[in-house]
Amino acid sequence: METQVSNFIRSIVAGDMAAGKNNGKVITRFPPEPNGYLHIGHAKSICLNFGLAEEFNGHCNLRFDDTNPSKEEQEYVDSIMADVRWLGFEWGDRLYYASDYFGRLYDWAVQLIKQGKAYVCDLSFEEMRQYRGTLTEAGKESPYRTRSVEENIDLFERMRKGEFPDGSKTLRAKIDMRSGNINMRDPVMYRSKHEEHHRTGNKWCIYPMYDYAHGQSDSIEGVTHSICTLEYEDHRPLYDWYLDELGIHHPQQIEFARLNLSHTVVSKRKLLRLVNEGYVSGWNDPRMPTLAGIRRRGYTPEAIRNFCERVGVGKKESLVDMALLEFCVREHLNKTAPRVMAVLRPFKVVITNYPDQEEYLDAINNPEDPDAGTRKVPFSKVLYIEQDDFMENPPKQFFRLAPGREVRLRYAYFIKCENVVKDDHGEITEIHCTYDPATRGGDAPDGRKVKATLHWVSAQHAIDAEVRLYDTLFTKEEPDDVEEGKDFTDYINPKSLEIRNGCKIEPSLKDAKHGDRFQFERLGYFCVDAVDSKPGSPVFNRTVTLKDEWAKIQKML
Ligand code: ATP
Ligand code: MG
Numbered sequence: 243m244e245t246q247v248s249n250f251i252r253s254i255v256a257g258d259m260a261a262g263k264n265n266g267k268v269i270t271r272f273p274p275e276p277n278g279y280l281h282i283g284h285a286k287s288i289c290l291n292f293g294l295a296e297e298f299n300g301h302c303n304l305r306f307d308d309t310n311p312s313k314e315e316q317e318y319v320d321s322i323m324a325d326v327r328w329l330g331f332e333w334g335d336r337l338y339y340a341s342d343y344f345g346r347l348y349d350w351a352v353q354l355i356k357q358g359k360a361y362v363c364d365l366s367f368e369e370m371r372q373y374r375g376t377l378t379e380a381g382k383e384s385p386y387r388t389r390s391v392e393e394n395i396d397l398f399e400r401m402r403k404g405e406f407p408d409g410s411k412t413l414r415a416k417i418d419m420r421s422g423n424i425n426m427r428d429p430v431m432y433r434s435k436h437e438e439h440h441r442t443g444n445k446w447c448i449y450p451m452y453d454y455a456h457g458q459s460d461s462i463e464g465v466t467h468s469i470c471t472l473e474y475e476d477h478r479p480l481y482d483w484y485l486d487e488l489g490i491h492h493p494q495q496i497e498f499a500r501l502n503l504s505h506t507v508v509s510k511r512k513l514l515r516l517v518n519e520g521y522v523s524g525w526n527d528p529r530m531p532t533l534a535g536i537r538r539r540g541y542t543p544e545a546i547r548n549f550c551e552r553v554g555v556g557k558k559e560s561l562v563d564m565a566l567l568e569f570c571v572r573e574h575l576n577k578t579a580p581r582v583m584a585v586l587r588p589f590k591v592v593i594t595n596y597p598d599q600e601e602y603l604d605a606i607n608n609p610e611d612p613d614a615g616t617r618k619v620p621f622s623k624v625l626y627i628e629q630d631d632f633m634e635n636p637p638k639q640f641f642r643l644a645p646g647r648e649v650r651l652r653y654a655y656f657i658k659c660e661n662v663v664k665d666d667h668g669e670i671t672e673i674h675c676t677y678d679p680a681t682r683g684g685d686a687p688d689g690r691k692v693k694a695t696l697h698w699v700s701a702q703h704a705i706d707a708e709v710r711l712y713d714t715l716f717t718k719e720e721p722d723d724v725e726e727g728k729d730f731t732d733y734i735n736p737k738s739l740e741i742r743n744g745c746k747i748e749p750s751l752k753d754a755k756h757g758d759r760f761q762f763e764r765l766g767y768f769c770v771d772a773v774d775s776k777p778g779s780p781v782f783n784r785t786v787t788l789k790d791e792w793a794k795i796q797k798m799l
Pocket of ligand 2: 275
């Protein structure tokens, strides 16, 4: 990575290594719940966990926290694995599932019952809520709290066998209903759920709660540093309690602030709503902050890793500006994406003094990369330029093509606009120009200057393409910050997608493959859409514009 920003977790791990803690080993894990696709926030956690393991010669496990049975999980499991690999990380043979630990978690629950530390409770979820108390008010003990060990063992066993309907009984930890920390007020460990699980099938009809499963799963895997987001800080005493009561390996939990990105949402629940309610075309819609979406949009793993490093790791929640992510993408693509010419809103130009022939001009593939070489671009009598690059009656500050004005065509010639052709409605249909053969590929021998260089495409050689331009998915900087009576979907940007048909692309892109990335000169970075692009009818996504809001970005770094 290029930039190392303050990362207090790195310092803690380095300190532990220096002190010879954990026998000098570092084991981390990335523990997604397979209930949605990964998003840019997860990328931060992935980079942190896998990154630390790499840096300190340790291991990072991929563990699916699949304690909650649900039908669609396999699709999510597959997408999560693909996304982690795409980001550039590998778990080797360290692929785990919390569901693999159901047997051990059950045995540990029995152990806690025997230690008098857990009991079967018949309160409904609603009653439990009433008994729980509030932040300022102590909770009330459940009338079932004093059941004997024998009765608890018997009832829990019968819960496992499926004798009780869902919602009628839970297993709860016996801790402290008066605790200032609500998580410690006899939290539920198990509830009945007569539901099939994507991995264990119908073997279980009771499932452990996340809080009961998480710490022990880390413990089973010998995790040394259990890194999680701040909202789990209040759960740490509970995780500690379970591990201490069970007397098993105790990972060190360290919390960090989650990543929030401007103009988007990073909550799987909200992203699922965008998908289900049809605001986007799917989890991989290029406007989504999911890894599947931004990959399709053309973002690179290198750029995302660099972004995660740049935003650093801290203890305070903050909102990172989307411009920083775009900056990182631009920075990487600037070095790696070949530059080509494409015209998104074509205007026909006829070079009246050019012979009926074609010729091939040398174009530089990437001035930032000397190894990228050159290519041949066809030039002919009829060309397309961008509509924006011509004005019939230009204001003073407009330096591009206009009647009587001379400009340079990139890699080609100086051309001068002689007149325009209009249709019956007075709309310009063609621009007629002359060219100066002496200016081929460079400057005028007589030293005369032009004030603009335009991109262009030869009409007879151009490829027709669809180009999709994107804006932020939300107009509001913080769509999570919902005003009264509103829903976050009210802030969706109606102009987040603009489709341009009939764009003209230079022919060197004829064989471009799904996911290939390019800079369209003067227009931005684009990639071949991996879903809708077909041979003969290519579709390009604009990954990011060329514009840099430097002042803004400098402030963020
Ligand atoms: P969501 O709120 O989107 O549902 P989650 O935390 O429930 O996210 P998990 O699948 O449980 O999703 O997350 C896996 C890991 O990724 C957890 O360790 C979690 O802390 C981390 N993570 C999730 N969101 C972010 C984020 N925005 N920034 C950093 N880490 C995150
Ligand atoms: Mg979660």
